[in-house]
Amino acid sequence: MKNDAITVSEFNAVLNQTLSFAYPEVVVEGEVSGFKVSQGKWVFFDLKDSDSVVGCFITTYQLKTELEDGMLIRVKAAPQLTKWGKFSLTVREVELAGEGSVKRAFDLLKAKFEKEGLFAPERKRALPEFPQKVMLITSAQAAAFNDFVTIINDRWSGVDIDHIQVQVQGVLAPAQIVEAIIYANSVADEYDAMVIIRGGGSAEDLQAFNTEEVVRAVFASDIPSIVAIGHEDDVSLAELVADVRAATPTDAARRLVPNRSEIQTRVASLTNSMLSSLENTVSISRTQLEGFYHSIEIRLNNLRYNLAEAFTRSCCAIEILVHSSVSQLESSKKLLESLDPRAILSRGYSITRINGKVIKSPSQYSSGDTIVIQLQQGKISLKPQGEGDSNDKRQTIISF
Amino acid sequence: MTNDKQSSVFKYSEALKELEAITAYLESSDVDLDEAIKKFDRGSELATQIELHLKNAENKIKTIRSKN
Numbered sequence: 001m002k003n004d005a006i007t008v009s010e011f012n013a014v015l016n017q018t019l020s021f022a023y024p025e026v027v028v029e030g031e032v033s034g035f036k037v038s039q040g041k042w043v044f045f046d047l048k049d050s051d052s053v054v055g056c057f058i059t060t061y062q063l064k065t066e067l068e069d070g071m072l073i074r075v076k077a078a079p080q081l082t083k084w085g086k087f088s089l090t091v092r093e094v095e096l097a098g099e100g101s102v103k104r105a106f107d108l109l110k111a112k113f114e115k116e117g118l119f120a121p122e123r124k125r126a127l128p129e130f131p132q133k134v135m136l137i138t139s140a141q142a143a144a145f146n147d148f149v150t151i152i153n154d155r156w157s158g159v160d161i162d163h164i165q166v167q168v169q170g171v172l173a174p175a176q177i178v179e180a181i182i183y184a185n186s187v188a189d190e191y192d193a194m195v196i197i198r199g200g201g202s203a204e205d206l207q208a209f210n211t212e213e214v215v216r217a218v219f220a221s222d223i224p225s226i227v228a229i230g231h232e233d234d235v236s237l238a239e240l241v242a243d244v245r246a247a248t249p250t251d252a253a254r255r256l257v258p259n260r261s262e263i264q265t266r267v268a269s270l271t272n273s274m275l276s277s278l279e280n281t282v283s284i285s286r287t288q289l290e291g292f293y294h295s296i297e298i299r300l301n302n303l304r305y306n307l308a309e310a311f312t313r314s315c316c317a318i319e320i321l322v323h324s325s326v327s328q329l330e331s332s333k334k335l336l337e338s339l340d341p342r343a344i345l346s347r348g349y350s351i352t353r354i355n356g357k358v359i360k361s362p363s364q365y366s367s368g369d370t371i372v373i374q375l376q377q378g379k380i381s382l383k384p385q386g387e388g389d390s391n392d393k394r395q396t397i398i399s400f
Numbered sequence: 401m402t403n404d405k406q407s408s409v410f411k412y413s414e415a416l417k418e419l420e421a422i423t424a425y426l427e428s429s430d431v432d433l434d435e436a437i438k439k440f441d442r443g444s445e446l447a448t449q450i451e452l453h454l455k456n457a458e459n460k461i462k463t464i465r466s467k468n
Contacts, residue, residue, distance in 0.1 A: 130412035140463060149461055158410065158457030165466035183465065260454050263412070270423045271447045277426035278440045285433045 012081050019079045028054065028089065029074045029097055032067050043067075047075065047089070055088035064174065064211050065094055066108035071101040093171060102203040106210050110237055118219050118241050125224045125243045131192035131256060133160040135184040135223065137177060139168045144199035144228075144249035151253035156260055162191075168198040173208035181217040193256060194223040196238060197249040200231040209236040218242055228252035345376035410453050419446045 030047030
Protein backbone atom coordinates (compact mmCIF):
# COMPACT_ATOMS: atom_id res chain seq x y z
CA MET A 1 0.00 0.00 0.00
CA LYS A 2 2.84 2.26 0.82
CA ASN A 3 4.18 2.03 -2.74
CA ASP A 4 0.78 2.83 -4.25
CA ALA A 5 0.36 6.06 -2.34
CA ILE A 6 0.31 9.37 -4.23
CA THR A 7 0.57 12.83 -2.86
CA VAL A 8 -2.49 14.99 -2.25
CA SER A 9 -1.45 17.30 -5.02
CA GLU A 10 -1.07 14.34 -7.37
CA PHE A 11 -4.51 13.14 -6.33
CA ASN A 12 -6.07 16.53 -7.04
CA ALA A 13 -4.29 16.69 -10.38
CA VAL A 14 -5.53 13.22 -11.38
CA LEU A 15 -9.02 14.05 -10.27
CA ASN A 16 -9.05 17.35 -12.18
CA GLN A 17 -7.69 15.57 -15.26
CA THR A 18 -10.47 13.01 -15.00
CA LEU A 19 -13.08 15.70 -14.50
CA SER A 20 -11.73 17.66 -17.42
CA PHE A 21 -11.93 14.62 -19.63
CA ALA A 22 -15.39 13.55 -18.48
CA TYR A 23 -16.91 17.04 -18.19
CA PRO A 24 -14.88 19.52 -20.19
CA GLU A 25 -17.79 21.92 -19.95
CA VAL A 26 -21.11 21.70 -18.15
CA VAL A 27 -24.09 24.00 -18.15
CA VAL A 28 -25.74 24.17 -14.77
CA GLU A 29 -28.83 26.10 -13.80
CA GLY A 30 -29.52 27.21 -10.28
CA GLU A 31 -30.23 30.02 -7.88
CA VAL A 32 -27.42 32.30 -6.79
CA SER A 33 -26.55 32.23 -3.12
CA GLY A 34 -23.71 33.67 -1.04
CA PHE A 35 -22.61 36.07 -3.80
CA LYS A 36 -19.46 38.00 -2.93
CA VAL A 37 -16.62 39.80 -4.69
CA SER A 38 -13.10 39.57 -3.26
CA GLN A 39 -10.45 42.25 -3.87
CA GLY A 40 -12.54 43.59 -6.74
CA LYS A 41 -11.34 40.73 -8.91
CA TRP A 42 -12.64 37.37 -7.73
CA VAL A 43 -16.32 36.50 -7.63
CA PHE A 44 -17.59 33.63 -5.45
CA PHE A 45 -21.13 32.35 -5.19
CA ASP A 46 -23.05 29.15 -4.78
CA LEU A 47 -25.58 27.70 -7.14
CA LYS A 48 -28.32 25.83 -5.41
CA ASP A 49 -31.61 24.09 -5.98
CA SER A 50 -34.04 22.64 -3.44
CA ASP A 51 -31.65 19.84 -2.45
CA SER A 52 -28.06 20.63 -3.42
CA VAL A 53 -25.42 23.33 -3.52
CA VAL A 54 -22.29 23.76 -5.64
CA GLY A 55 -19.68 26.51 -5.30
CA CYS A 56 -18.80 28.70 -8.27
CA PHE A 57 -15.90 30.97 -9.14
CA ILE A 58 -15.48 33.56 -11.86
CA THR A 59 -13.41 36.72 -12.38
CA THR A 60 -15.06 40.13 -12.48
CA TYR A 61 -13.62 40.52 -15.98
CA GLN A 62 -15.53 37.48 -17.21
CA LEU A 63 -18.75 38.32 -15.43
CA LYS A 64 -20.80 40.41 -17.86
CA THR A 65 -24.00 40.72 -15.90
CA GLU A 66 -25.05 41.93 -12.51
CA LEU A 67 -25.73 39.13 -10.03
CA GLU A 68 -27.21 38.95 -6.62
CA ASP A 69 -28.55 36.27 -4.33
CA GLY A 70 -31.84 34.76 -5.41
CA MET A 71 -31.32 35.18 -9.16
CA LEU A 72 -31.83 32.17 -11.38
CA ILE A 73 -28.92 31.73 -13.76
CA ARG A 74 -27.27 29.28 -16.08
CA VAL A 75 -23.52 28.95 -15.98
CA LYS A 76 -21.21 27.44 -18.53
CA ALA A 77 -18.39 26.06 -16.43
CA ALA A 78 -15.69 23.47 -15.83
CA PRO A 79 -15.78 21.41 -12.61
CA GLN A 80 -12.62 21.56 -10.57
CA LEU A 81 -11.20 20.43 -7.26
CA THR A 82 -9.17 23.23 -5.71
CA LYS A 83 -5.89 22.68 -3.88
CA TRP A 84 -7.78 23.37 -0.71
CA GLY A 85 -9.93 20.36 -1.41
CA LYS A 86 -13.02 22.28 -2.26
CA PHE A 87 -15.04 21.28 -5.25
CA SER A 88 -16.28 24.18 -7.41
CA LEU A 89 -17.32 25.20 -10.86
CA THR A 90 -14.95 27.54 -12.67
CA VAL A 91 -17.47 29.62 -14.56
CA ARG A 92 -16.76 30.91 -18.08
CA GLU A 93 -20.13 32.46 -18.94
CA VAL A 94 -23.20 33.46 -17.02
CA GLU A 95 -26.61 33.65 -18.60
CA LEU A 96 -29.67 34.93 -16.84
CA ALA A 97 -32.46 32.40 -16.67
CA GLY A 98 -36.04 33.52 -16.33
CA GLU A 99 -37.72 36.91 -16.64
CA GLY A 100 -37.28 37.63 -12.96
CA SER A 101 -33.52 37.35 -13.10
CA VAL A 102 -33.26 39.36 -16.27
CA LYS A 103 -35.41 42.10 -14.75
CA ARG A 104 -33.40 42.09 -11.55
CA ALA A 105 -30.06 42.26 -13.38
CA PHE A 106 -31.46 45.09 -15.48
CA ASP A 107 -32.50 47.04 -12.39
CA LEU A 108 -29.14 46.54 -10.70
CA LEU A 109 -27.16 47.66 -13.75
CA LYS A 110 -29.49 50.58 -14.38
CA ALA A 111 -29.06 51.79 -10.80
CA LYS A 112 -25.30 51.49 -11.15
CA PHE A 113 -25.22 53.52 -14.40
CA GLU A 114 -27.56 56.13 -13.03
CA LYS A 115 -25.25 56.57 -10.09
CA GLU A 116 -22.33 57.01 -12.48
CA GLY A 117 -24.27 59.59 -14.49
CA LEU A 118 -24.35 57.63 -17.75
CA PHE A 119 -27.96 58.60 -18.40
CA ALA A 120 -27.58 62.26 -17.45
CA PRO A 121 -29.69 64.46 -19.75
CA GLU A 122 -27.03 67.16 -19.89
CA ARG A 123 -24.63 64.89 -21.76
CA LYS A 124 -27.12 64.09 -24.50
CA ARG A 125 -26.11 65.45 -27.89
CA ALA A 126 -28.53 66.49 -30.58
CA LEU A 127 -28.47 64.66 -33.89
CA PRO A 128 -27.77 66.81 -36.93
CA GLU A 129 -30.96 67.94 -38.67
CA PHE A 130 -29.69 66.74 -42.04
CA PRO A 131 -27.39 63.73 -41.56
CA GLN A 132 -25.37 62.91 -44.67
CA LYS A 133 -23.62 59.75 -43.60
CA VAL A 134 -24.82 57.35 -40.96
CA MET A 135 -23.51 54.15 -39.40
CA LEU A 136 -26.19 51.50 -38.93
CA ILE A 137 -25.44 48.61 -36.55
CA THR A 138 -27.94 45.79 -36.70
CA SER A 139 -28.75 42.52 -38.38
CA ALA A 140 -29.91 42.77 -41.98
CA GLN A 141 -31.90 39.57 -41.43
CA ALA A 142 -34.13 41.25 -38.89
CA ALA A 143 -37.39 42.96 -39.83
CA ALA A 144 -36.10 46.05 -38.07
CA PHE A 145 -33.54 46.60 -40.83
CA ASN A 146 -36.15 46.66 -43.60
CA ASP A 147 -38.54 48.78 -41.54
CA PHE A 148 -35.78 51.29 -40.92
CA VAL A 149 -34.67 51.49 -44.57
CA THR A 150 -38.27 51.76 -45.81
CA ILE A 151 -39.03 54.72 -43.59
CA ILE A 152 -35.74 56.43 -44.49
CA ASN A 153 -36.57 56.12 -48.20
CA ASP A 154 -40.14 57.30 -47.66
CA ARG A 155 -39.05 60.40 -45.83
CA TRP A 156 -35.75 61.55 -47.22
CA SER A 157 -33.28 61.71 -50.10
CA GLY A 158 -29.52 61.77 -50.19
CA VAL A 159 -28.32 60.00 -47.03
CA ASP A 160 -25.50 57.42 -47.12
CA ILE A 161 -25.95 54.53 -44.73
CA ASP A 162 -23.04 52.22 -43.94
CA HIS A 163 -24.26 49.04 -42.33
CA ILE A 164 -22.32 46.73 -40.05
CA GLN A 165 -23.85 43.31 -39.82
CA VAL A 166 -23.96 41.97 -36.24
CA GLN A 167 -25.87 39.43 -34.26
CA VAL A 168 -28.50 41.16 -32.17
CA GLN A 169 -29.11 38.33 -29.72
CA GLY A 170 -27.20 35.46 -28.19
CA VAL A 171 -23.91 35.25 -26.43
CA LEU A 172 -21.90 36.63 -29.34
CA ALA A 173 -24.09 39.67 -29.81
CA PRO A 174 -22.61 42.00 -27.16
CA ALA A 175 -19.02 41.57 -28.34
CA GLN A 176 -20.00 42.06 -32.00
CA ILE A 177 -22.02 45.17 -31.22
CA VAL A 178 -19.18 46.60 -29.16
CA GLU A 179 -16.67 45.87 -31.92
CA ALA A 180 -18.93 47.56 -34.48
CA ILE A 181 -19.24 50.65 -32.25
CA ILE A 182 -15.48 50.76 -31.79
CA TYR A 183 -14.93 50.43 -35.55
CA ALA A 184 -17.43 53.22 -36.31
CA ASN A 185 -15.67 55.47 -33.86
CA SER A 186 -12.29 54.72 -35.43
CA VAL A 187 -13.59 56.69 -38.42
CA ALA A 188 -15.92 58.90 -36.39
CA ASP A 189 -15.32 62.00 -38.51
CA GLU A 190 -17.06 60.35 -41.44
CA TYR A 191 -20.36 59.82 -39.64
CA ASP A 192 -23.02 62.23 -38.53
CA ALA A 193 -24.89 59.63 -36.48
CA MET A 194 -24.71 56.05 -35.29
CA VAL A 195 -27.90 54.00 -35.32
CA ILE A 196 -28.33 50.79 -33.34
CA ILE A 197 -31.63 48.98 -33.83
CA ARG A 198 -33.26 45.67 -33.10
CA GLY A 199 -36.84 44.51 -33.41
CA GLY A 200 -39.05 43.09 -30.68
CA GLY A 201 -38.31 39.93 -28.73
CA SER A 202 -38.35 38.41 -25.29
CA ALA A 203 -36.43 39.99 -22.44
CA GLU A 204 -33.70 37.40 -22.94
CA ASP A 205 -33.56 38.16 -26.68
CA LEU A 206 -32.97 41.83 -25.95
CA GLN A 207 -30.42 41.09 -23.24
CA ALA A 208 -27.40 42.04 -25.36
CA PHE A 209 -28.50 45.67 -25.24
CA ASN A 210 -28.59 45.56 -21.46
CA THR A 211 -25.06 44.34 -21.00
CA GLU A 212 -22.50 46.57 -19.41
CA GLU A 213 -20.04 46.32 -22.31
CA VAL A 214 -22.59 47.49 -24.89
CA VAL A 215 -23.91 50.29 -22.68
CA ARG A 216 -20.40 51.57 -21.99
CA ALA A 217 -19.48 51.40 -25.69
CA VAL A 218 -22.53 53.50 -26.62
CA PHE A 219 -21.69 55.89 -23.81
CA ALA A 220 -18.12 56.27 -25.08
CA SER A 221 -19.13 56.87 -28.70
CA ASP A 222 -17.88 60.09 -30.26
CA ILE A 223 -20.59 59.77 -32.89
CA PRO A 224 -24.01 60.93 -31.68
CA SER A 225 -26.11 57.81 -31.19
CA ILE A 226 -29.72 56.86 -31.65
CA VAL A 227 -30.83 53.50 -30.29
CA ALA A 228 -34.11 51.65 -30.69
CA ILE A 229 -34.46 48.18 -29.22
CA GLY A 230 -37.61 46.08 -29.25
CA HIS A 231 -41.15 47.37 -29.15
CA GLU A 232 -42.34 50.65 -27.81
CA ASP A 233 -42.79 49.29 -24.27
CA ASP A 234 -39.33 47.76 -24.12
CA VAL A 235 -36.69 49.87 -22.45
CA SER A 236 -33.06 48.87 -22.81
CA LEU A 237 -30.06 50.35 -21.08
CA ALA A 238 -28.44 50.99 -24.46
CA GLU A 239 -31.42 53.21 -25.32
CA LEU A 240 -31.15 55.06 -22.02
CA VAL A 241 -27.46 55.79 -22.52
CA ALA A 242 -27.90 56.86 -26.16
CA ASP A 243 -28.04 60.50 -27.15
CA VAL A 244 -31.48 59.88 -28.61
CA ARG A 245 -33.80 57.07 -27.62
CA ALA A 246 -36.28 55.91 -30.22
CA ALA A 247 -39.27 53.74 -29.35
CA THR A 248 -38.90 51.45 -32.36
CA PRO A 249 -36.64 51.09 -35.41
CA THR A 250 -39.20 52.97 -37.55
CA ASP A 251 -39.27 55.71 -34.93
CA ALA A 252 -35.46 55.83 -35.15
CA ALA A 253 -35.73 56.42 -38.90
CA ARG A 254 -38.26 59.22 -38.33
CA ARG A 255 -36.03 60.84 -35.74
CA LEU A 256 -32.91 60.47 -37.87
CA VAL A 257 -34.01 62.19 -41.07
CA PRO A 258 -36.43 65.04 -41.71
CA ASN A 259 -39.63 64.68 -43.64
CA ARG A 260 -39.15 65.61 -47.30
CA SER A 261 -42.55 67.30 -47.55
CA GLU A 262 -41.89 69.38 -44.43
CA ILE A 263 -38.64 70.68 -45.93
CA GLN A 264 -40.41 71.38 -49.23
CA THR A 265 -43.03 73.37 -47.32
CA ARG A 266 -40.29 75.21 -45.44
CA VAL A 267 -38.44 76.06 -48.67
CA ALA A 268 -41.70 77.23 -50.28
CA SER A 269 -42.44 79.40 -47.25
CA LEU A 270 -38.95 80.93 -47.34
CA THR A 271 -39.28 81.56 -51.08
CA ASN A 272 -42.62 83.30 -50.56
CA SER A 273 -41.15 85.39 -47.75
CA MET A 274 -38.23 86.37 -49.97
CA LEU A 275 -40.55 87.38 -52.80
CA SER A 276 -42.90 89.28 -50.53
CA SER A 277 -39.97 91.08 -48.84
CA LEU A 278 -38.42 92.01 -52.19
CA GLU A 279 -41.76 93.38 -53.42
CA ASN A 280 -42.01 95.36 -50.25
CA THR A 281 -38.49 96.72 -50.72
CA VAL A 282 -39.28 97.68 -54.33
CA SER A 283 -42.47 99.37 -53.17
CA ILE A 284 -40.60 101.28 -50.46
CA SER A 285 -37.94 102.31 -52.98
CA ARG A 286 -40.64 103.49 -55.39
CA THR A 287 -42.30 105.50 -52.63
CA GLN A 288 -38.94 106.94 -51.64
CA LEU A 289 -38.24 107.84 -55.27
CA GLU A 290 -41.64 109.47 -55.65
CA GLY A 291 -41.04 111.34 -52.43
CA PHE A 292 -37.67 112.42 -53.74
CA TYR A 293 -39.22 113.72 -57.00
CA HIS A 294 -41.95 115.42 -55.05
CA SER A 295 -39.37 117.04 -52.81
CA ILE A 296 -37.42 118.25 -55.85
CA GLU A 297 -40.62 119.62 -57.38
CA ILE A 298 -41.43 121.48 -54.19
CA ARG A 299 -37.93 122.91 -54.11
CA LEU A 300 -38.16 123.95 -57.74
CA ASN A 301 -41.52 125.61 -57.15
CA ASN A 302 -40.08 127.42 -54.16
CA LEU A 303 -37.16 128.58 -56.27
CA ARG A 304 -39.53 129.74 -59.02
CA TYR A 305 -41.64 131.61 -56.51
CA ASN A 306 -38.61 133.17 -54.83
CA LEU A 307 -37.23 134.18 -58.21
CA ALA A 308 -40.52 135.72 -59.27
CA GLU A 309 -40.83 137.50 -55.99
CA ALA A 310 -37.24 138.77 -56.22
CA PHE A 311 -37.93 139.95 -59.75
CA THR A 312 -41.11 141.71 -58.67
CA ARG A 313 -39.37 143.27 -55.73
CA SER A 314 -36.49 144.39 -57.98
CA CYS A 315 -38.85 145.89 -60.54
CA CYS A 316 -40.75 147.67 -57.84
CA ALA A 317 -37.56 148.99 -56.29
CA ILE A 318 -36.30 150.21 -59.66
CA GLU A 319 -39.65 151.83 -60.34
CA ILE A 320 -39.62 153.54 -56.98
CA LEU A 321 -36.04 154.58 -57.57
CA VAL A 322 -36.88 155.95 -61.01
CA HIS A 323 -39.99 157.63 -59.69
CA SER A 324 -38.03 159.10 -56.84
CA SER A 325 -35.31 160.28 -59.20
CA VAL A 326 -37.87 161.84 -61.49
CA SER A 327 -39.53 163.61 -58.57
CA GLN A 328 -36.19 164.75 -57.32
CA LEU A 329 -35.34 165.99 -60.79
CA GLU A 330 -38.64 167.80 -60.99
CA SER A 331 -38.01 169.42 -57.64
CA SER A 332 -34.52 170.38 -58.63
CA LYS A 333 -35.85 171.71 -61.86
CA LYS A 334 -38.47 173.78 -60.07
CA LEU A 335 -35.91 174.95 -57.60
CA LEU A 336 -33.56 175.83 -60.41
CA GLU A 337 -36.35 177.59 -62.24
CA SER A 338 -37.30 179.50 -59.14
CA LEU A 339 -33.71 180.58 -58.78
CA ASP A 340 -33.40 181.66 -62.40
CA PRO A 341 -32.98 185.43 -62.36
CA ARG A 342 -34.90 185.62 -65.59
CA ALA A 343 -37.96 184.46 -63.78
CA ILE A 344 -37.73 187.56 -61.60
CA LEU A 345 -37.42 189.76 -64.68
CA SER A 346 -40.76 188.36 -65.91
CA ARG A 347 -42.39 189.74 -62.85
CA GLY A 348 -41.07 193.30 -63.80
CA TYR A 349 -37.84 193.33 -61.90
CA SER A 350 -34.61 194.37 -63.63
CA ILE A 351 -30.94 193.86 -63.10
CA THR A 352 -28.55 196.73 -63.31
CA ARG A 353 -24.99 196.19 -64.32
CA ILE A 354 -22.01 198.37 -64.87
CA ASN A 355 -19.30 196.80 -66.92
CA GLY A 356 -21.14 193.47 -66.61
CA LYS A 357 -21.17 193.63 -62.88
CA VAL A 358 -24.46 193.76 -60.96
CA ILE A 359 -24.68 196.84 -58.90
CA LYS A 360 -26.64 197.06 -55.74
CA SER A 361 -25.77 200.62 -54.63
CA PRO A 362 -25.44 204.07 -56.29
CA SER A 363 -22.01 204.25 -54.79
CA GLN A 364 -20.90 201.68 -57.31
CA TYR A 365 -21.54 204.15 -60.09
CA SER A 366 -18.70 206.29 -61.39
CA SER A 367 -19.06 209.15 -63.78
CA GLY A 368 -18.96 208.06 -67.35
CA ASP A 369 -19.98 204.48 -66.58
CA THR A 370 -22.45 202.90 -68.88
CA ILE A 371 -25.33 201.49 -66.98
CA VAL A 372 -26.96 198.45 -68.52
CA ILE A 373 -30.44 197.57 -67.28
CA GLN A 374 -31.49 193.99 -67.94
CA LEU A 375 -35.24 193.64 -68.50
CA GLN A 376 -37.18 190.48 -69.41
CA GLN A 377 -37.50 191.48 -73.01
CA GLY A 378 -34.16 193.24 -73.42
CA LYS A 379 -31.61 195.66 -72.15
CA ILE A 380 -31.43 199.34 -71.68
CA SER A 381 -27.99 200.90 -71.78
CA LEU A 382 -27.68 204.21 -70.13
CA LYS A 383 -24.64 206.04 -71.43
CA PRO A 384 -23.42 209.51 -70.87
CA GLN A 385 -25.07 212.05 -73.20
CA GLY A 386 -24.34 211.96 -76.92
CA GLU A 387 -23.66 208.27 -77.01
CA GLY A 388 -25.82 205.40 -78.10
CA ASP A 389 -28.07 204.38 -81.01
CA SER A 390 -31.74 205.30 -80.68
CA ASN A 391 -32.73 202.93 -83.52
CA ASP A 392 -31.80 199.81 -81.64
CA LYS A 393 -35.16 198.39 -80.63
CA ARG A 394 -33.72 196.11 -78.08
CA GLN A 395 -31.65 198.88 -76.46
CA THR A 396 -32.77 202.28 -75.45
CA ILE A 397 -29.90 204.58 -74.86
CA ILE A 398 -30.77 207.18 -72.50
CA SER A 399 -28.38 210.00 -72.13
CA PHE A 400 -28.19 211.78 -68.89
CA MET B 401 -15.54 57.39 -48.50
CA THR B 402 -13.07 59.96 -47.37
CA ASN B 403 -13.43 63.26 -45.63
CA ASP B 404 -13.64 65.09 -48.94
CA LYS B 405 -17.26 63.87 -49.12
CA GLN B 406 -18.13 67.07 -47.32
CA SER B 407 -17.03 69.26 -50.20
CA SER B 408 -18.53 67.22 -53.06
CA VAL B 409 -21.91 66.45 -51.54
CA PHE B 410 -24.81 68.84 -51.56
CA LYS B 411 -25.46 69.97 -48.00
CA TYR B 412 -29.08 70.58 -47.12
CA SER B 413 -28.10 72.18 -43.84
CA GLU B 414 -25.85 74.79 -45.45
CA ALA B 415 -28.24 75.51 -48.31
CA LEU B 416 -31.20 75.96 -45.94
CA LYS B 417 -29.12 78.02 -43.52
CA GLU B 418 -28.07 80.35 -46.34
CA LEU B 419 -31.62 80.54 -47.66
CA GLU B 420 -32.90 81.42 -44.18
CA ALA B 421 -30.18 84.07 -43.79
CA ILE B 422 -31.14 85.60 -47.14
CA THR B 423 -34.82 85.64 -46.16
CA ALA B 424 -33.95 87.27 -42.84
CA TYR B 425 -31.89 89.90 -44.69
CA LEU B 426 -34.71 90.63 -47.11
CA GLU B 427 -37.19 90.86 -44.24
CA SER B 428 -35.01 93.33 -42.34
CA SER B 429 -35.47 97.05 -42.68
CA ASP B 430 -33.13 99.39 -44.49
CA VAL B 431 -32.36 96.97 -47.31
CA ASP B 432 -30.39 98.12 -50.32
CA LEU B 433 -32.45 97.37 -53.44
CA ASP B 434 -29.53 96.25 -55.63
CA GLU B 435 -28.22 93.97 -52.89
CA ALA B 436 -31.74 92.67 -52.25
CA ILE B 437 -32.15 91.68 -55.90
CA LYS B 438 -28.79 89.88 -55.90
CA LYS B 439 -29.66 88.02 -52.71
CA PHE B 440 -33.11 87.15 -54.00
CA ASP B 441 -31.52 85.58 -57.10
CA ARG B 442 -29.16 83.55 -54.90
CA GLY B 443 -32.04 82.49 -52.64
CA SER B 444 -34.10 81.35 -55.62
CA GLU B 445 -31.12 79.34 -56.86
CA LEU B 446 -30.74 77.67 -53.45
CA ALA B 447 -34.45 76.86 -53.25
CA THR B 448 -34.26 75.23 -56.69
CA GLN B 449 -31.18 73.22 -55.69
CA ILE B 450 -32.85 71.97 -52.52
CA GLU B 451 -36.01 71.03 -54.40
CA LEU B 452 -33.99 69.16 -57.05
CA HIS B 453 -32.05 67.20 -54.44
CA LEU B 454 -35.22 66.34 -52.55
CA LYS B 455 -36.68 64.94 -55.76
CA ASN B 456 -33.65 63.33 -57.36
CA ALA B 457 -31.09 62.36 -54.71
CA GLU B 458 -30.98 58.72 -53.65
CA ASN B 459 -30.29 57.08 -50.33
CA LYS B 460 -27.33 54.70 -50.49
CA ILE B 461 -27.20 51.72 -48.17
CA LYS B 462 -24.28 49.30 -48.14
CA THR B 463 -23.01 46.70 -45.72
CA ILE B 464 -19.38 47.51 -45.01
CA ARG B 465 -18.62 44.88 -42.41
CA SER B 466 -20.20 41.59 -41.36
CA LYS B 467 -19.62 39.46 -38.32
CA ASN B 468 -21.90 36.62 -39.41
